Amino acid sequence: MKTIDEMLHLELLTADQHHQISAWIAQADTPDEILKxxxxxxxxxxxxxxxxxxxxxxxxxxxxxxxDLVCG
Incomplete structure (x- = not known):
């Protein structure tokens, strides 16, 4: 959701698009549902x-x- 919020902030999405996308993601139970x-x-x-x-x-x-990143 943070990326979607940033898209709105940068005016790359309209408020309505943001609302619809956020609502779709919120109701989706799985990644497959988001893909629909x-x-x-x-x-x-x-x-x-x-x-x-x-x-x-x-x-x-x-x-x-x-x-200084340590992996593993």
């Missing part, structure tokens, strides 16, 4: 995600110079 969101809402999320560069962030390999 109406296409117009998915398209709004996809456009906002593209502007925010979310896909690029998810595809970027992890930084190996993370300072």
């Amino acid at each position: 969101m109406p296409s117009a809402l998915w398209q709004a999320v996809e456009r906002a995600s593209a502007v925010m560069g979310i896909d690029e962030d998810l595809l970027r390999p992890p930084a190996m110079d993370a300072g």
